[in-house]
Ligand SMILES: [Fe+2]
C-alpha cells in the first residue's frame with residue numbers, strides 16, 4: 171500500500187478550510203458552543219450539519235476510490251463494489267451540495283474535518299471496510315435516520331425524501347462492508363478480530379461522548395438525540411449481537 175495522501179492535500183476549491191476534528195471541537199468549546207447530549211435544532215445547526223455531511227460524502231467517495239487503488243490484488247467483486255460505491259458517493263455529494271444550497275449556504279462556507287479520510291489509513295482491506303463501511307457508514311445510517319425524523323417534524327419534504335434516498339444506498343454500503351469483512355477474513359479469526367477492533371475504534375470516536383442512545387432509552391424522543399437506527403442496521407447486515415454491543419458501548423460512555 172502506498173502512503174496515504176494527507177487530508178490537506180485532497181483536491182478542494184481554494185475557499186475550503188480543512189481542520190482536524192479535535193481542533194474544531196476545541197474552538198467550539200472555547201466559544202461556549204459545546205453541546206451536552208442534546209443537539210440543538212435551529213436552522214443554522216441544520217445548515218452546518220448538512221455541510222458536514224456534504225464534505226463527508228466527498229471523503230467517502232475519495233476513500234472508496236482510495237481503497238480501490240490500494241488493493242489491486244483484492245477479489246474482482248470487491249473492486250467492483252468499491253467502484254460502485256465511488257459512483258454512489260459522488261451522487262450523495264451532489265445531493266447534499268444541493269441541500270446545503272437549498273438551506274441558503276454554499277460549499278466551503280463551513281470548515282471541513284478530516285475524520286473520514288483518516289480511516290483510510292488501515293492497511294488491510296478487511297479493516298478498511300470494517301471501519302469505513304460498517305463503522306462510519308453505520309453511523310451515517312443513524313444520522314440520516316435522525317435527520318429524516320427531524321425533517322418530518324419540520325414538514326420539510328425536500329430534506330426528508332433526499333435523505334431517505336441516500337439512506338437506502340448507505341444501507342447497501344454497510345452491507346457490503348459486512349460481507350467483505352467476513353469474506354476476506356474467512357478462516358483467519360485473528361484478522362477478523364483486528365478488523366473488528368479497528369471498527370471499534372471508529373465507533374468509539376463517534377460515540378459523541380455518550381451522546382448516542384437507543385430510541386427505547388429515551389424518555390421522550392424529540393428528535394434532538396442521536397439514536398441507533400436498529401432497523402437500518404439490521405437491513406445492513408449487523409447482527410443483533412453487534413447492535414447490542416454498540417448499545418452497550420453507548421451506555422457505558424454515557425455513564426461518565
Ligand atoms: Fe454516502
Ligand SMILES: [Fe+2]
Nearest residue numbers: 230307340343
Ligand atoms: Fe456510503
